[in-house]
Structure formats: C-alpha cells, structure tokens
Amino acid sequence: MSIDRAALTAGSIRLASGISFLVSPEKANKLWGDQEKPVPTTRLLLRSMGYRDALIGGLLVHAALRGRDTRGWFLASGGADASDLLGGWSTHREMSRSQQYIGLGGAVVGIGVGLWGATRRRTP
Numbered sequence: 001m002s003i004d005r006a007a008l009t010a011g012s013i014r015l016a017s018g019i020s021f022l023v024s025p026e027k028a029n030k031l032w033g034d035q036e037k038p039v040p041t042t043r044l045l046l047r048s049m050g051y052r053d054a055l056i057g058g059l060l061v062h063a064a065l066r067g068r069d070t071r072g073w074f075l076a077s078g079g080a081d082a083s084d085l086l087g088g089w090s091t092h093r094e095m096s097r098s099q100q101y102i103g104l105g106g107a108v109v110g111i112g113v114g115l116w117g118a119t120r121r122r123t124p
Contacts (some may be wrong), residue, residue, distance in 0.1 A: 001067035004122060007074065010113055011060030013051050014077055021050025032106075033099035052080055071118045078114015081107040 020028045025046035029038045038046065060073040085107035090101060 003067065004064040004070050006058055006118050006120075007061075007064035007070035007117065010074065010077065010117060011057045011062075011064055011070075013057070015057030015061060018050045018053030018057055022054060025050070033096060033102040037098075049084075056080060070122075071120075074114050076118025078111045078118065081110030081114060085111065122123070 017028075018032070025043045026038060028050075029042065029046055052111065056073065056077050060070060060077060062068075063070045063073055085104060088095075088104050092104065095103065
C-alpha cells in the first residue's frame with residue numbers, strides 16, 4: 001500500500017481550510033479578502049463551506065493514506081470549487097480586487113487541481 005502524496009497534500013490543504021472556516025469564520029473571511037465583519041448569514045455560509053471542505057478534504061486524505069483510488073475525491077474537490085466560482089461570478093463586480101483574486105482565483109486553481117487529480121495516472 002503506497003500513500004498518494006499528491007492527494008494527501010491536496011486533501012490536507014482542503015481539510016485545513018475547512019477547519020479554519022469552522023473554528024473562526026470571521027478570521028477565515030478576512031484571510032480570503034473581506035475586511036468587513038461578516039453578518040450572521042455570511043457566517044452561516046462560511047461554516048457550511050467549512051463543513052463541506054473539511055469533509056471532502058478529510059475523505060481525500062483518508063483515501064490517500066489507505067492507497068485507495070482518489071480520483072473521485074479530487075473530482076468532488078474541483079466540483080466544490082466550480083460551484084464556488086459559479087456562485088461568486090454573479091457578485092464579481094461587487095467584490096474588491098483582493099476578493100476577486102483570492103476568492104475567485106483560488107476557485108480557479110482548485111478546479112484545476114481537482115481536474116488534474118481526477119484525470120492523472122497514478123503509478124504504484
């Protein structure tokens with residue numbers, strides 16, 4: 001059984017991101033480019049994203065450590081970022097430049113990583 005290091009890395013990043021949104025949605029929101037204090041509905045959405053990211057990241061890490069096929073979890077990770085990008089696109093013009101780069105740019109990178117991970121050939 002070999003550890004999938006790419007999946008372990010990607011999953012750990014997604015898991016850590018999700019945990020940060022759960023532990024302190026206000027700090028995570030600031031890290032992602034919003035300088036204002038989030039309203040209660042924003043905190044709810046941040047926590048929802050946190051649960052989602054922690055779950056996907058944790059399952060990607062689990063599959064990586066067990067030597068299982070990780071392609072489906074990479075695809076789920078990229079799909080989560082694709083939904084973030086699609087949802088964020090409608091508010092793109094209302095975002096500050098830093099929010100656009102960090103939030104939407106991060107989603108684009110996440111989609112790329114997800115697609116790469118889902119389509120790569122893993123050598124044993």
